[in-house]
Amino acid sequence: MTSTTRAVCPHCGWPDDAEPFQVVSRHGTAAGRTEWTRCGCGSLQVRVVDGGGTRIVSRSRPAVA
Numbered sequence: 001m002t003s004t005t006r007a008v009c010p011h012c013g014w015p016d017d018a019e020p021f022q023v024v025s026r027h028g029t030a031a032g033r034t035e036w037t038r039c040g041c042g043s044l045q046v047r048v049v050d051g052g053g054t055r056i057v058s059r060s061r062p063a064v065a
């Protein structure tokens, strides 16, 4: 499988198409599902997973540890 766009976390470089560091919650939608995930750097992401794959629709700044 190839991906035309390979996005990575702008904060730590974690690949968006890699296994999420931590899945916070999952919600089923009509088109697939929405996942709230936390990156290794603490950034909260909203991923939409559907037939076309996974994409990040929202991303927060890293949490202050």
Ligand SMILES: [Zn+2]
Pocket (backbone or CB within 6 Å): 009, 010, 011, 012, 013, 014, 039, 040, 041, 042, 043
């Ligand atoms: Zn990150």
